[in-house]
Amino acid sequence: MEKEKYKFPQDFLWGGATAACQIEGAYDVDGRGLSTSDIHQYNDQLDRIRYRKKLVENEHTSATLAAAVADQEGYYPKRYGNGFYYRYKEDIALMKEMGMNSFRFSIAWPRIFPRGDEREPNEKGLQFYDQVIREVIDAGMEPIVTMFHYDIPLPLLTEYGGFKNPQLIEFMVRYAKVLLDRYSHLVKYWIPFNQTNLVQYCSFKSLGILRDKTENLIEDQYIAIHHQFLCNAQIKAYAKKINPEIQIGIMLADCTYYPATCRPEDIVFAMKRIRMQYFYADVPLRGEYPGFMLRYFKENDIHVDITEADKALLKENTLDFLAFSYYYSRTLDSQKNTMDPASISENPYLKANAWGWTIDPLGMYNAISQYWDRYQKPIMIAENGFGYEDVFVDGTVHDDYRIDYLRQHIQAVGEALQDGVKVLAYLPWGPIDLVSSGTAEMSKRYGFVYVDLDDHGKGTGNRFKKDSFAWYQRVIASRGSEL
Template sequence: MGFKKDFLWGGAVAANQVEGAWNVDGKGMSVDDVARFKPDVDVKDYRKNVAITSTDIQNAIADPSTADYPKRRGIDAYHHYQEDIRLFAEMGFKVFRFSIAWTRLYPTGEEEQPNQAGIKYYQNVIQELQKYHIEPLVTLSHYEMPLNLAVKYNGWADKRVIKYFTRFARTCFESFPDVKYWLTFNEIDSVTRHPFTSAGIVPDQSTNLLQNEYQALHNQFVASAMVTKLTHQLIPGSQVGCMLTKLTTYPATAKPEDVLAAFNKNTMNYYPADVQVKGEYPSLILNYFRRHNISLDVTDEERQILKENTVDFISFSYYMSMLTAADESGLEMTAGNTVVGGKNPYLPTTEWGWTVDPLGLRLSLLQLYDRYQKPLFVVENGMGTHDQLNSDGTVHDQYRIDYFKAHFQAMKEAVDDGVDLMGYTSWGPIDMVSASTSQMSKRYGFIYVDLDDYGHGSGKRYRKDSFQWYKHVIETNGEEL
């Protein structure tokens, strides 16, 4: 059957990784403005790269430079968005996923009125997209909550943050009414893997970190449901999606205990989508809470809000699969997208230890569609690797083309199997600062940005070989790979 005629091809970025201009035009500090580049830490050691303490935060606040904090400078998309969108249009993008930095509109998160300069910036971005007939797909929260709310309230562990977020969301809906597609929280399940980045929780300020993580996740569920209702009220015809990290896990062996271990991990991965799609907590998760002495503060009103305001579609990131076992001590472990899991001996890995598994994407699409029977949207998928910019301005990245070709073929097969797939946005269409390691040298884009890990370089944009390849894929709606 192939992809539907109105399939949304495009790319995805996050404000904190591309915009830069961290203290320009009234912007406040976000949690990612204190994410430090750690060149002495192994890039495969995810936990050390994202670890942060109260002292780290205070040191970062006291340091006004961008030297050790690459997300403060990004790729300066704040001043280059017109050039970048023009390049996306040249590739034929139908959709562009980006996030709105909460701190551009509400610098501390607690202001009564929004910062008009921030609103104007995103209005300009959206107008530029409209000029090229590119649909905006906007993420409200993508790892960039106000630092003030993290320090003052321990982030989303405090219910008061719900009020501040819904105020921010209402401002977005009222200021950008032409946006049809919205996502609430990026990789909402990641709260339990990197609580500070995802939910503003400072681990060393938490007496019961596990309790705080799941309470924060619940508070985000409630906020997501509230703004889903608000979106539908303020923007008729709008569609709101949840966003999940699809962590497809295989049993290491056919041993029944390993199969059970894989089932348990996949169940935990699904449950944030279960709540947002079905409107209630699954009984298996409630039992998990009981076994781990997790007691959530949940009101009857909140249960009703969740039940009545489910999402319209399911979006997700897919980068890799992993193995697990009842006893993981015998497994070789490898890093991945915000997680560490068993390495699959049948699959290759990238330089950063991420498993490359195109068939896993087809399986993920089938699993999600079978479970939820709602439209799906792949909003993140890609491969971070080193690229070589040649003296003539070319970048030969056949390895990237091979990666995407295999994953697009897997998507086609899932669609032929009957999956309702809305669209696909690559991560990311242009090189940007890495979310986990804060590197520029971990490159994803079809567009090369001449900057290194320390911010040195011209910042000039160059088309890679994959640029023209992806352009042709879009022109043929995925028929010619």
């Protein structure tokens, strides 16, 4: 007798994930201010392979920031996105056609508070999201909203120094309260900060730290992260008061590691590096700083002012779920690598795409399992996907490579569900092609829908279904049993 195929739970959330700074465009419309993402210039004069694999993304000093703002000639793709601001109804209709019952998107902070420090929000900005959220709900999809996804209003950097300044707690929480007051009856799932642990790649766009405005970058990063932890707790406290049904989550970029060998030194080194990533979830989900992190601060002369009031706030307002992005696994060699989060080794057993991202669906199963065993909190796969230079021919893309990648990763999620893990959602990244976060390319495509724009923003912007569109439609309709 043939084994019955496993079906995902009836209430499982099948969807897709995006970010305002990579899809919306309309950077100068209806009072929106400039953000950290708006000054990421696309540069095709650089060596393409080295540029794509560059680890430090879009970091700035005061001078380079001012130059980018003043630049009238360079092309800054995130100012234009894929045109979602004007085509959101079309895009949401395509997602509905695929059968998605959820959609993760972000609200652009500078569209609501153009400077970031205003007392009153920009009503025109809110009206745009009134329409988007209503369109998502009317399409039968659960909105999953990220409050801040790499788009800090620029004055919060130039005038306040970013999240290392405790004043940004006030500004972020004020912004969050505006969103919760307006949408708490419509949106259940909220993620205050995107990929809060990726400080090694994006101190600028995630923490708002300018390289010439810090004397101790690592210390300032941890101070800024502490302030974001306090924002999380204050947002959770407020959400509980206005609607106990609201769920507030922490989001990580998965950075679990494999030891390069079974040498005890490699095993222990990988464990220590993994714990340094777990730290970013330990505090908001467990409500306190782990001992290994306090030891790390002491041994590295890092000073973070954690008051008794802070400790109480964190302990009393732990978050509700863990969301994480998973694209590829990482490997460590204790004889070659350091404690720097960006220091990794190649895995000889895995293939990689053109951006150096290894293809490892078992790594997804490993990550889900490790997080569940540690936290016992509901999990969302908030991002997963395969960036590739698609070939557009005769109105479509034959993307078997994407289907194969996603099939194997969905199978990994199914394995975790059968283990008893409470996985709430699978939200592949960029269901409709968007601008790359790391390299500002359009040619690094993830979507089930092709967008006719090139790396310089030229093209019609029209949408075309790839082969993976019909495939994902079947997957959802069969609740994951037809892969």
